[in-house]
Amino acid sequence: MLNTFLLTLLFVPLPSLESDIVSLQKALDNKVQYEMSKEQAIAKLRSNKDPMQLYKAYNSYCYDSAYHYAQECVMLSDRSDDRNQRADSRLKMAYTYLSGGLFQEAESVLNGIDLQGVNTYIRMGYYSLRGQLLYDVARYQQTPYPPQMRKYYEQALQLVSPSDTIGYWSTLAQIARADGQREKTIYCFERALRAGRGIVRSEAISFSSLAQEYLEQGDSAQALHYWIQAAIRDLEYTVKEVTAMQQAAHLLFAQGRYDIAARAIRSAYDDAQLFHARHRQVEVGEILPLIDQQQLQQMQKQNRKERILYICLVAILLVGTGTLLVLLRKLHSHNLLLVEAQEQNQLANIALEQSNHLKETYLATMLSAEAEHTKAVERYVRYVARCAREKNWNDVQAVPSYVSKMWHRAAFYRRFDTMFLHLYPRFVDEVNGLLSEPLEARRGALPSELRVFAMMRLGITDNEQMANVLSCSLSTVHTYKARVYSRLKCSKEAFLRETCG
Secondary structure (H helix, E strand, C coil): CHHHHHHHHHCCCCCCHHHHHHHHHHHHHCHHHHHHHHHHHHHHHHHHCCHHHHHHHHCCCCHHHHHHHHHHHHHHHHCCCCHHHHHHHHHHHHHHHHHCCCHHHHHHHHHCCCCCCCCHHHHHHHHHHHHHHHHHHHHHHCCCCCHHHHHHHHHHHHHCCCCCHHHHHHHHHHHHHHCCCHHHHHHHHHHHHHHCCCCHHHHHHHHHHHHHHHHHHCCHHHHHHHHHHHHHHHHHHCCCCCHHHHHHHHHHHHCCCHHHHHHHHHHHHHHHHHHCCHHHHHHHHHHHHHHHHHHHHHHHHHHHHHHHHHHHHHHHHHHHHHHHHHHHHHHHHHHHHHHHHHHHHHHHHHHHHHHHHHHHHHHHHHHHHHHHHHHHHHHHHHHHHHHHHCCCHHHHHCCCHHHCHHHHHHHHHHHHHHHHHHHCCCHHHHHHHCECCCCCCCCCCCCHHHHHHHHHHCCCCCHHHHHHHHCCCHHHHHHHHHHHHCCECCCHHHHHHHHCC
């Protein structure tokens, strides 16, 4: 039967550590509510002033108060002739000493208990407490379990009622523990756990006992699971003996779960301070600095990571800022080039508009000159026809002034000068700047000599062509050039390069 039960245990999936941690965190979150409910219940009991009930309320919750009410129970029992009451009150005192780590005081009280005439239930409690005392001393001193421990539990087992399955299996488990039969011990505590389902305090004791067995077997995963379950029940029942919470914190710390380990050990430390159990304070005090140190190292590592991350972010920001500045500079230079191109485009547009305006002006001037010439020819044709009709041959020989060669030449010069000076308004000043004696010019007109060089500026360099355009002789062209060259302050080549391009 035992082997079959243990075999079935192997196939029961162990709850995940994360699930246990979540449950423990929830219980820790509700710790204040559990304690408030406990204080409210105690407040109601104080009005009754029943030391027995108040002892039960403070037992495993506050050592000083439990000790005070245990003493009151002893004093009340001393006034009574009831042997059961006397023995029971002293058992409560012994248990209070045992919970507070005062092992010698607990043993002294147990030695003073007279079992003669007491009922079976008290005798069973006495032998169980004797065995528990030897078990706690052995664990605290880290020594083997003494043989007397087994004898006490055997005596208690003989007195257990058949209906008390929790007491039966728990006592049987202690006997198996004293014999070193670990598998049987686990089996019996599992049976006690199953029998006490729903009874919070009973579950907490069974979970703690199973955790201790698995821990001694080296199965830390099972041990941690049961320690956490026991710690949760202790929180719900407001037990301040802190063994389960302390052991759970120790194993969580060993697995690197520093945050929940720190929270658990601080809860255990606060409970040990409240309960005033000196040996529990010592045990908690041994691991608390280790967890604090590890948590400090974790914080330092986190701070280093955050500093490195901060430095990286700053570096990225600086690189990004530098890149942005470079891009902004490029954009600025591109904008400058764009503005410059726009300005050049505007200038080109203005020049184009001016060129178009000049073209329109030159075209209008040419058309006007052509129209005047056409009108003059038409008028001359009508004049000759009239003279022929009237046979007035003398008038035919007299040419009218509007077809005079001199009149047309003067009109051409005016138009040429106007158009050229529109194109090159500083031409006269540029030429006179290179002459020792400037040429006089009327406003809006070129000196006669400069018309030759104006032709050269426009690209007409052949003398005969210039004479033909200007309606003058070839010698006149040479004369005009000679007059200008005679006044030069520089060489002829320099003059032509500066004025005629």
